[in-house]
Amino acid sequence: xxxxxxxxxxxxxxxxxxxxxxxxxxxxxxxxxxxxxxxxxxxxxxxxxxxxxxxxxxxxxxxxxxxxxxxxxxxxxxxxxxxxxxxxxxxxxxxxxxxxxxxxxxxxxxxxxxxxxxxxxxxxxxxxxxxxxxxxxxxxxxxxxxxxxxxxxxxxxxxxxxxxxxxxxxxxxxxxxxxxxxxxxxxxxxxxxxxxxxxxxxxxxxxxxxxxxxxxxxxxxxxxxxxxxxxxxxxxxxxxxxxxxxxxxxxxxxxxxxxxxxxxxxxxxxxxxxxxxxxxxxxxxxxxxxxxxxxxxxxxxxxxxxxxxxxxxxxxxxxxxxxxxxxxxxxxxxxxxxxxxxxxxxxxxxxxxxxxxxxxxxxxxxxxxxxxxxxxxxxxxxxxxxxxxxxxxxxxxxxxxxxxxxxxxxxxxxxxxxxxxxxxxxxxxxxxxxxxxxxxxxxxxxxxxxxxxxxxxxxxxxxxxxxxxxxxxxxxxxxxxxxxxxxxxxxxxxxxxxxxxxxxxxxxxxxxxxxxxxxxxxxxxxxxxxxxxxxxxxxxxxxxxxxxxxxxxxxxxxxxxxxxxxxxxxxxxxxxxxxxxxxxxxx
Amino acid sequence: xxxxxxxxxxxxxxxxxxxxxxxxxxxxxxxxxxxxxxxxxxxxxxxxxxxxxxxxxxxxxxxxxxxxxxxxxxxxxxxxxxxxxxxxxxxxxxxxxxxxxxxxxxxxxxxxxxxxxxxxxxxxxxxxxxxxxxxxxxxxxxxxxxxxxxxxxxxxxxxxxxxxxxxxxxxx
Numbered sequence: 001x002x003x004x005x006x007x008x009x010x011x012x013x014x015x016x017x018x019x020x021x022x023x024x025x026x027x028x029x030x031x032x033x034x035x036x037x038x039x040x041x042x043x044x045x046x047x048x049x050x051x052x053x054x055x056x057x058x059x060x061x062x063x064x065x066x067x068x069x070x071x072x073x074x075x076x077x078x079x080x081x082x083x084x085x086x087x088x089x090x091x092x093x094x095x096x097x098x099x100x101x102x103x104x105x106x107x108x109x110x111x112x113x114x115x116x117x118x119x120x121x122x123x124x125x126x127x128x129x130x131x132x133x134x135x136x137x138x139x140x141x142x143x144x145x146x147x148x149x150x151x152x153x154x155x156x157x158x159x160x161x162x163x164x165x166x167x168x169x170x171x172x173x174x175x176x177x178x179x180x181x182x183x184x185x186x187x188x189x190x191x192x193x194x195x196x197x198x199x200x201x202x203x204x205x206x207x208x209x210x211x212x213x214x215x216x217x218x219x220x221x222x223x224x225x226x227x228x229x230x231x232x233x234x235x236x237x238x239x240x241x242x243x244x245x246x247x248x249x250x251x252x253x254x255x256x257x258x259x260x261x262x263x264x265x266x267x268x269x270x271x272x273x274x275x276x277x278x279x280x281x282x283x284x285x286x287x288x289x290x291x292x293x294x295x296x297x298x299x300x301x302x303x304x305x306x307x308x309x310x311x312x313x314x315x316x317x318x319x320x321x322x323x324x325x326x327x328x329x330x331x332x333x334x335x336x337x338x339x340x341x342x343x344x345x346x347x348x349x350x351x352x353x354x355x356x357x358x359x360x361x362x363x364x365x366x367x368x369x370x371x372x373x374x375x376x377x378x379x380x381x382x383x384x385x386x387x388x389x390x391x392x393x394x395x396x397x398x399x400x401x402x403x404x405x406x407x408x409x410x411x412x413x414x415x416x417x418x419x420x421x422x423x424x425x426x427x428x429x430x431x432x433x434x435x436x437x438x439x440x441x442x443x444x445x446x447x448x449x450x451x452x453x454x455x456x457x458x459x460x461x462x463x464x465x466x467x468x469x470x471x472x473x474x475x476x477x478x479x480x481x482x483x484x485x486x487x488x489x490x491x492x493x494x495x496x497x498x499x500x501x502x503x504x505x506x507x508x509x510x511x512x513x514x515x516x517x518x519x520x521x522x523x524x525x526x527x528x529x530x531x532x533x534x535x536x537x538x539x540x541x542x543x544x545x546x547x548x549x550x551x552x553x554x555x556x557x558x559x560x561x562x563x564x565x566x567x568x569x570x571x572x573x574x575x576x577x578x579x580x581x582x583x584x585x586x587x
Numbered sequence: 588x589x590x591x592x593x594x595x596x597x598x599x600x601x602x603x604x605x606x607x608x609x610x611x612x613x614x615x616x617x618x619x620x621x622x623x624x625x626x627x628x629x630x631x632x633x634x635x636x637x638x639x640x641x642x643x644x645x646x647x648x649x650x651x652x653x654x655x656x657x658x659x660x661x662x663x664x665x666x667x668x669x670x671x672x673x674x675x676x677x678x679x680x681x682x683x684x685x686x687x688x689x690x691x692x693x694x695x696x697x698x699x700x701x702x703x704x705x706x707x708x709x710x711x712x713x714x715x716x717x718x719x720x721x722x723x724x725x726x727x728x729x730x731x732x733x734x735x736x737x738x739x740x741x742x743x744x745x746x747x748x749x750x751x752x753x754x755x756x757x758x759x
Contacts, residue, residue, distance in 0.1 A: 073618065074618050076603075076605065104604070104620075108619060108620065108621075148634075161628060161629060162620075162626070162627065162628045162629050163620060186634055212619070212620065212621045213619065213621070214611075214615070214617040214618065214619035214621055214622070214693075215617065215618040215619060216616070216617055216618070217618060220612075220616045223612075223618070224612055224613075227608075227612065231605065231709065235711045235750060236750075238750075240750070241750050244750045245750070289598075289601075289636070290601055291601050291602050292601040292602050292603040293603075294602065294603070294604050295603065295604055295605075295608070296603050297601075297603045297605045297709075297711040298603075298711075299601035299603065299711075299712070320634050
């Protein structure tokens with residue numbers, strides 16, 4: 001069945017927005033949607049079409065592509081939007097996913113995919129109210145100190161409450177911090193790889209998408225039944241219990257116990273007093289509510305309340321801050337911070353300034369070790385002394401990185417790879433492919449996964465999960481490679497839908513085939529699997545164009561010095577596994 | 588026995604919109620939030636709790652009195668029955684409902700809750716409930732025993748059957 005034949009609006013449109021001329025147009029691309037369905041499949045192909053050899057990440061011609069999928073706004077937990085861009089952090093494939101209300105708003109606005117090109121002469125924000133696109137002057141909200149406040153202003157001046165999504169940058173994006181993030185609604189982000197930086201370079205402060213159209217299924221009864229089945233699977237089986245209960249921060253104690261939790265710049269993989277920053281402790285002492293992305297009955301967004309006294313007369317301010325595993329690793333264990341309130345304050349500072357928290361945490365951890373080794377002088381740090389667990393110093397450091405008052409802090413704002421090439425300490429700059437690592441040091445699967453992954457993210461192929469299997473029952477390195485390949489392809493398909501990866505075991509190939517069928521899209525399991533492989537080839541083609549070469553890849557020594565969940569890793573073993581992967585993949 | 592919808596535990600809302608989608612799916616045969624008769628709203632982003640805007644099943648409904656063509660009649664259990672055929676789309680009912688629970692659909696017909704309860708089946712957090720009321724719509728006094736404990740250990744704890752306990756195998 002072609003896309004023309006089913007009555008789902010938007011499944012052929014691509015909205016092109018040009019910030020330079022402040023104009024827009026719509027192109028119909030049923031050819032693309034028919035083959036690639038949506039999400040990463042569409043975005044990858046559009047990027048290949050748009051990318052002109054030699055265009056830098058922050059050049060005006062470099063596009064930002066947002067795409068949702070055929071299941072977005074249609075089935076539960078299909079709540080994500082993919083953003084594709086060229087990363088200003090490592091020059092490579094920039095790919096990031098965010099939840100919140102964006103996918104549903106885009107879907108119901110009728111634009112499943114949005115391509116943003118050009119750059120504005122002055123700060124602007126763009127609104128999409130159903131089919132109407134407007135450009136508005138954002139000078140008065142440029143320079144606001146908090147990305148949270150930007151949302152509050154736009155909520156006041158723009159209509160569409162409850163049906164809209166507001167994505168915007170904070171000071172870090174405006175100032176060109178290479179790992180600036182984009183805040184989506186509240187507590188959700190396009191976090192990794194510097195989409196916020198690209199926004200800033202385009203002088204694009206925010207985008208508001210509001211949609212309130214209807215979608216019709218050609219077979220409503222079949223759709224209703226399928227919705228019910230998926231909903232029941234999500235809320236009545238154990239498949240997603242973990243995300244609903246303690247959330248991902250459940251892993252803090254687990255990884256600590258297994259010696260897999262990066263601590264003090266990965267000098268260790270477990271930390272004393274870990275119970276203070278455990279998911280259990282956050283839940284018992286600080287968790288006040290959970291919220292969901294629009295269209296997901298799980299409610300995995302864990303919101304903590306931090307009550308701070310600011311006078312002797314019993315006066316308090318309260319902050320509502322969301323936390324999860326990666327944040328607790330990045331601003332907790334990896335900085336030697338085991339005071340949960342300090343972790344929350346550090347999260348809040350990053351949230352306001354709009355930076356990727358994992359990258360910021362790793363940058364600060366590296367800087368701390370550099371200072372301790374006497375490789376960075378106190379003068380270079382403008383008098384600030386960083387030491388493990390020192391919240392006050394880290395809060396100031398976050399501010400200084402964003403304000404970049406001297407060369408040293410400016411270097412920190414370009415990422416740990418850049419800073420370590422400039423100042424030394426590359427052997428303990430814990431990055432792979434120029435991206436600061438997430439909170440796992442579990443062994444071969446993890447390092448291999450981060451190395452070969454499209455965007456060097458744990459979400460590309462969940463290499464840590466292969467290690468977990470290997471820990472429970474020894475498996476060959478080849479099996480680990482195979483696991484990573486299968487997982488990459490499966491995730492590529494899920495990312496066309498664009499389902500939340502927490503629901504990856506709900507959206508099995510079988511369920512995806514059925515869910516698509518019930519809205520009039522015929523695909524077989526084999527076709528979906530082939531789609532995953534096709535996307536792999538296309539993404540590697542893109543990576544190559546952006547300059548990625550296995551030959552240039554180096555792995556910092558620290559990864560081989562610190563014990564992991566599955567023991568100490570040998571460099572040679574990793575090299576061999578990479579070769580095996582390349583051979584099997586033909587890359 | 589008459590029943591009506593009630594927002595029993597508003598503070599437990601996670602903003603998943605499952606109820607709204609269920610309503611539109613059931614009564615409009617669409618996939619949307621637009622024609623849901625109940626409305627989950629944010630108040631200044633999700634830093635603050637959600638508001639569930641739901642027909643209050645008035646005993647003496649002002650929307651009914653405001654309707655010039657008699658499309659709204661009293662419903663057993665409070666609220667109104669709606670006769671779509673004769674609705675002219677004047678919007679007087681919208682004005683009359685200060686709760687904000689009525690809107691017009693694309694054909695200019697009122698979208699108004701009929702208290703069927705399908706939304707409660709898709710609320711994973713016990714925010715929405717169907718309660719028993721008098722035929723007139725007046726609230727019924729049924730319980731006179733001490734208020735039941737809803738703590739996690741109690742027999743009446745929230746969503747006991749939801750979110751099963753079994754872990755997904757081998758997944759982080």
